Amino acid sequence: MGGFVSMGRGVLAAALIFTGALYGCSGDKGQEAAKAAKGAGPAQSGKPAAPDLAKGKEIYEQYCHFCHGYKGYGDGPVGIALSPHPANFVEDTKRMAKTDDELFKSITEGIHRDIGGEAMSMPRWQEVLTDHERWHVLWYIRHLENEGRKAAAQEP
Numbered sequence: 001m002g003g004f005v006s007m008g009r010g011v012l013a014a015a016l017i018f019t020g021a022l023y024g025c026s027g028d029k030g031q032e033a034a035k036a037a038k039g040a041g042p043a044q045s046g047k048p049a050a051p052d053l054a055k056g057k058e059i060y061e062q063y064c065h066f067c068h069g070y071k072g073y074g075d076g077p078v079g080i081a082l083s084p085h086p087a088n089f090v091e092d093t094k095r096m097a098k099t100d101d102e103l104f105k106s107i108t109e110g111i112h113r114d115i116g117g118e119a120m121s122m123p124r125w126q127e128v129l130t131d132h133e134r135w136h137v138l139w140y141i142r143h144l145e146n147e148g149r150k151a152a153a154q155e156p
């Protein structure tokens with residue numbers, strides 16, 4: 001009986017050490033992978049030389065569509081419940097008349113409004129996305145804007 005208990009403890013201890021090792025290891029790997037994925041470093045800061053719409057789409061469909069909707073009408077599943085509503089990139093011509101630099105700044109820093117004591121609005125992406133990623137996603141938004149307007153112009 002005593003033997004069984006001590007063996008049990010041994011197994012438990014081994015299991016704990018093993019889990020600890022796994023966590024420690026996956027933690028480091030996770031961070032490395034995140035860094036690699038973000039390509040954090042000088043190459044990713046500043047403005048990219050040219051838009052990469054495929055990359056922009058990937059980022060948009062990972063982080064932005066919940067609020068802004070796949071086609072940019074501000075009608076994502078989370079967005080419809082938000083007040084103020086997320087920007088409608090296709091139909092809100094006044095907002096989209098802002099320059100790319102202004103919109104980039106909003107994506108970087110977010111927009112904060114005090115509504116009844118609660119700050120609600122557009123999240124800031126500076127810590128989540130690199131400069132390059134924020135530019136690519138902005139260019140993708142411009143692309144959605146153009147596509148949506150073209151489609152509207154074709155309606156009878």
Ligand code: HEC
Binds near residue numbers: 060064113121141
């Ligand atoms: C939690 C919901 C939410 C998510 C997720 C979200 N947004 Fe927004 N976004 C908003 C809201 C709300 C506004 C309108 C803010 C306002 O005017 O008060 C907004 C506004 C904007 C604007 C207009 C900024 C301006 O200067 O008028 C841009 C551009 C934008 N979002 C880009 C993005 C991008 C790019 C992503 C993904 C990386 C994203 N948003 C993710 C809620 C969201």
